[in-house]
Amino acid sequence: MTPSPTKGATxxxxxxxxxxxxxxxxxxEGLTIGGVAEQVGMSKSGVFAHFGSREELQLATLDLGGELFIRDVLVPALREKRGLPRLRAIFANWAEWVRHEDDGxxxxxxxxxxxxxxxxxxxxRVLQQESDWRDQLAKxxxxxxxxxxxxxDTxxxxxxxxIYAIALAVHHDAGLTGYTEAAARGFRAFERLLRSYSPTA
Structure with a gap:
């Protein structure tokens, strides 16, 4: 009996x-069909039926990550007023995203x-996701x-x-020296950056 599309999608x-x-x-690189199958309690062939190759699984995993990132970082920020309030919200959400205290x-x-x-x-795919995010920041x-x-003339x-560089530094230091101090330094750097591009700077 063929599984229903809904069950297959789930x-x-x-x-x-x-x-x-x-x-x-x-x-x-650590992803394998067998490793994922073991984690979800399926056979390798069962996972293979949904992802025809390890590379396909890796690409789909990247796409999911991109969707989660946009959901958690960009979408909430779009509710803020256009301009610096929205830019600050993007950075704040991004800083929270890089916390990663529980998921590795x-x-x-x-x-x-x-x-x-x-x-x-x-x-x-990585390059495309990076380019798409830079475009969102640019907007x-x-x-x-x-x-x-x-x-x-900015x-x-x-x-x-x-902005990307500051976010990377926050992530780097958060993993080595702790999130709280890294985030605090990141926010100070971000605000200094905005001031340097102020019309009155």
């Missing part, structure tokens, strides 16, 4: 959720490290320029780069 979601959790701890770490940072020099579909910066809260790509 099973796939359960597999992906577990795969994502494992990847946060072990990285994408950030999948995207691990993937960037694992695949930065390894051409192929996974690296391409938020542009809105702050449009509102007059950042200088008209180099948008540079600000997005610097």
């Amino acid at each position: 099973t796939r979601e359960a597999i992906l959720a577990r795969s994502y959790a494992l990847a946060c701890v072990n990285g994408l 770490g950030c999948l995207f940072l691990a993937a960037a490290s694992e695949y930065d020099d390894r051409p192929g579909p996974i690296r391409d 938020a910066v542009q809105l702050a320029i449009d509102s007059g809260e950042l200088a008209a 180099e948008i790509a540079q600000v997005a780069f610097e």
Whole structure:
């Protein structure tokens, strides 16, 4: 008897959720069909029926991570007023995202490290996700320029780069020296960055 589409979709979601959790701890390279099957209590063939290869599982796991990131970081920030309130909300949500005290770490940072020099579909997907997020940051910066809260001659790509750099530093230090101090330093750096691009700077 063929499983209903709904049941199949539910099973796939359960597999992906577990795969994502494992990847946060072990990285994408640590994912295997057998390892995920064991974690969800299925046979290898059962997992293989939903993901025809290890690479397909890895790509789907990356996509899930991207969806969760947008859900937790960007979407709540869109409720804030355009301009610096929204940009601050994005950074605050991002800082909370990198906390990772219970789930092992950030999948995207691990993937960037694992695949930065390894051409192929996974690296391409990582690059696309990175590019899409930089575009979102750029849009938020542009809105702050449009509102007059950042200088008209602000180099948008540079600000997005610097915000990204601060977030990476928070994540790095959070894992080594503790989240609270890392986040506090990150917020100070972020506010200093915004002041440096103020129309009155």
